[in-house]
Amino acid sequence: MAKRTQEQAEETRRAIIAAARHLFATEGYAATSIAKIVADAGATKGALFHHFASKESLFLEVWNTIQLEMDAETRAAAEAGRSPSDPYAAFLAGTRVYFKWASKEEYQRIALVDGRAVMGLERWQERDDRLGRSNVEGGVRHLARKGLIKERNVVALSIMLLNALNGAGFALTRNDPGITADSLFEAFEELLRGLR
Amino acid sequence: MAKRTQEQAEETRRAIIAAARHLFATEGYAATSIAKIVADAGATKGALFHHFASKESLFLEVWNTIQLEMDAETRAAAEAGRSPSDPYAAFLAGTRVYFKWASKEEYQRIALVDGRAVMGLERWQERDDRLGRSNVEGGVRHLARKGLIKERNVVALSIMLLNALNGAGFALTRNDPGITADSLFEAFEELLRGLR
DNA sequence: AGTTTTACATACCACTGGTATGTAAATTAA
DNA sequence: TTAATTTACATACCAGTGGTATGTAAAACT
16 A cells, blocks of 8 residues: 555544654653654654654644643633633633643643753744743733733733743642642732732 | 873863753753764763763753752852841842843753753652752741741742743743843742732 | 656665773772 | 772764655546
């Protein structure tokens, strides 16, 4: 068998992405070889390099997919959580969901750890900004308009709050007795509401 | 020339570490080959593998060194900044210095980006806790004793604040017009003082 | 029906981190 | 002082890596 239908090609492509995503999440980018990926996907190196320019670009595709999944879910939660009485409600609802993502090993490995190292600082930042950071900034800006946060430091505060959330996700993986999802969320809420 | 004096051996060891540190900081861990390290250090692979068990353990030594340098400097600054009138003073003084570190490319690449990827989540966390996190926790605990922070969430808040600082460091490298060292520091101070 | 393009498969390549072996000088023991 | 041992490399080598070049047969288009 040599050539496939377009549909069949799409399927091998998806199989490769699925295998790569699983390996990247469980073993990490560096420890995942292309040979292993294609073996798991039931394909060959030729197929992989036909569909993807490099191991790195395959990783980027996986990274993008995960980020978009996360983005869609948090936005939806924020939208659903909006309340006319509590201006914090939408932000905190989105936060709760992002928080769940940041505590998943897959998200940590791919989005928070290896992503930075693979892409390098610059590319990671510009890509990261388009998603997580812009969402947080939206929430902070909303609170600023309501007079609950100083207008001047919106950007700086957004950066810090997003990173606080990421760190909280990391912390959750260790079964440290002092750290629970609730205590972290509560602490974040304190941080947010403390800003006047 | 075959065998060297102990002093000479120490020197080649230092040369290798220095070359590795520079390359790791400028090119990143993955893009730095052992061949390049020993070429820059004026040594051979044999020498490197005599002094270090692996590329990874060489990286760990560099990582450790940098973390200890940072730790010493921030602790000293916090100590020097202590004030009987302002309970926040010591913490903020230490913060200011850590902040300077987190904005250095060398620290970002080695300590904040590649370190996580190279060590993996678990090892990175347990090592990271012993330094940065424990310092922040000390500061937070001090404020909690003074009644300025809820005693209950000390650990959770420490994690978030440390990560907020790291993120601020990242943000500084991009020459984004909205972000300055001062605005970030000010935002952090707001965050901290907002906790009651 | 013929031409072109697609979707692979295979063989190959330079380079990687790491190892095994050799060796001469420094250090230690007798 | 000398003999035995250990140290500090240097060199040659190896399996595995990401990536490329080439081939090919069927699908898609003209």
